[in-house]
Amino acid sequence: MSDASWSSRLLAAVVVCLAVAATGLALGWWSLRVAAVAGDSTVESWASYQSEAGQTVRLRDRFGAVWSELDGPRRTVVELADVPAHFLGALLASEDQGFYDHDGVDGVAVVRALVKNVEAGAFVEGGSTLTQQLARTLALNSDKTLGRKLDEAVVARRLELDLDKRTILAMYVNEVYFGEGCYGVDEAARRYFGKRARALDIAESAALVASLPAPSLLNPRVAPSENKARRARVLRRMVSEGWLATGAAKAAENRELVLSPADSRARKRHPWARDAVRRALRRQGAKLQAGAEVYTTIDLRAQRIAEDVVADAKVPPGAEVALVVLDRLTSEVRAVVGGKDYTRSPYPRALMARRQMGSTFKPFVVAAGIEALGWSERTTFSNARLSLGRGRSRWRPRNATGRYSSEPVALGDALAKSLNVVAVRAAREVGVPAIVDLARRAGFRSPMPPDLTIALGSGSATPLELATAYGTLARQGVARVPRWITRVEGLDGSPLATPAAADGRQAIPQATARSVASMLERVVATGTGRAARRGVSADVVVAGKTGTTERAVDAWFAGFTDRYVCVVWVGRDDAKPMKRASGGRIAAPIFASTVAKLHALEAVSERSLSPLPSVAGAR
Secondary structure, eight states: OOHHHHHHHHHHHHHHHHHHHHHHHHHHHHHHHHHHTTTOOSOOOHHHHHHTTTOEEEEEOTTSOEEEEEEOTTSSOOOGGGSOHHHHHHHHHHHOTTTTTSSSOOHHHHHHHHHHHHHHTSOOOOOOOHHHHHHHHHHOOOOOOHHHHHHHHHHHHHHHHHSOHHHHHHHHHHHOBOSTTOBSHHHHHHHHHSSOGGGOOHHHHHHHHHTTTSHHHHSTTTOHHHHHHHHHHHHHHHHHTTSSOHHHHHHHHHOOOOOOOOOTTGGGGOHHHHHHHHHHHHHTTOOOOTTOEEEESOOHHHHHHHHHHHHHOOOOTTOEEEEEEEETTTOBEEEEEOSSOTTTOOOOHHHHOOEEOGGGGHHHHHHHHHHHHOOOTTOEEEESOOOBSSGGGOBOOOOTTOOOEEEEEEHHHHHHHTOHHHHHHHHHHHOHHHHHHHHHHHTOOSOOOSSGGGGGTOSEEOHHHHHHHHHHHHTTTEEOOOBOEEEEEOTTSOEEEOOOOOOOEEOSOHHHHHHHHHHHHHHHHHSTTGGGGTTOOTTSOEEEEEEEOGGGSEEEEEEEESSEEEEEEEEOTTOOOOTTOOIIIIIHHHHHHHHHHHHHHHHHOTTOOOOOOOTTSOO
16 A cells, blocks of 8 residues: 555544534534533423413603503414414425424524625524524524524423423424514514414414515514515425415415504504613613513603604605614713604614615715814815716716805805715815725724715715714713613512613714814804704703705704704605605704704703703804
8 A cells, every 4th residue: 555545544534533522512512502402492282382471561750750651572372273374384494394203403494594694795594493593582582693593402402302392482482573563473463464364364373474584674564565575485485395275375375465454552652762772772682571660761751752852843745754862971862762653664774774874974984084184163175066087987966956156165164055066076085995994993894885975975874873972972972872772670679680881982072073063052043954953951961963965855853952962864765756845844843843942851850960061162
């Protein structure tokens, strides 16, 4: 035997030994982890699961007043025998075809998901079984991390050892979230179709299952067209898996759903804020006990004011309104409204709708120049017509007024008048990378355009994200993450969770932020944001910026006062233009009405906080 052949065989033997050892270690770790949770199972039996049903969690505002309740995630429990076979077929065909064959983790599904994720270059499919999804809901959080996925698999295996398949399936159909605050198929059937789960037909069952990947966004009330398309895919899977005949699937696909009226009591429970706190709890992985108390940063008085202002706002036909109010000093969320009418459309626009920012982003271009190049409000730029690039790639930014001048314009005046060509010239001078860097430090997390259109707000952000960044300017450069929850207590008063208050960090130089804040006061005093002062007491400092995107698709006002940061967005969900709309005309008055009422309330409140210094730090 040659030396080369001997070496190859030796190498192969070493590789095999290492593989066997690695497999042994993995199996040993798996066995130890599964055994470790043997006495710590989340649910011991179907009976114990049922006994926890129907409890609620109370939400308290910053002063301790109860302002809403979270229905417990086990609030309406039904026996599996009361769930139609076609609903179970839709669920299994769509979510877990191998449910009755795997032991909690489906290796084939994991590999399939891995391949799809690699092909997509992003996390698009998780490969989780129903048991893993149940484990995540009962005992874990929704973070997309390797550690959480491993723990999910361990808990799923423990559930499979402790419970039979029918019990796991029964728990799942009672636990799964369907949007609009609905946990469990029976509650979802009542909310969307006005009937009990046992009465669901094939089309309704498929529609509910079709919403599971993103129930708040894909349910049949919020997204009827998208839900119908997904319903058709669920029905086709039912046919391929033998749960349904082709003719029955076709009939269900063509049937028009009849939705029940949305809950008319929803607004009384402050649904926008309630849903936001629910998401914050889930994001933090907080596990709530029956009867728990959640102390939030919401100010019930401010929330009522915000809801009333939005409900009464005069906006173009078909337009929605989103509004966020933060405490200027702490960045605690005081109020949030996601639309004109929750019962008609509960989509949380304030938190999830990413829309182009328009000129509300210009202050961050100015801030980048002040920080990097030492600009001031007196630094001048040309307001002459501007042409960039050549041929088809040529771009000619235009001022909204249609007016241009060869005379130099001071930066403060340009921001007050929202001159686009000046903003583009400023961005070209300071550079896009410097602008993106400062925006990230201020609090923006959404993708940023890599070109000079960034100067005109071509990037998109949610109202909450924009409020976060404006809060950094308002606090003289100190960045803080918005906070929703201060503590969570059990029924006996024991602490269940106390989220740490994020310490502020000096993200932008103090002098830079103060200079920009001073310019934003001028925008309101003499510029495009004059409507933001309407009705506000003269002794209240108001600063901010209007924003209107191309063809008036989006209208914004983002600003702050001595006490509050407030962002208002107005637009249509279908991104159609609004006639005669602008940030100064329709968003700024909503801002003004909100902060005027908030400050009037503070003036007479016995619990008013001590005065804060001027937002510009100049008085």
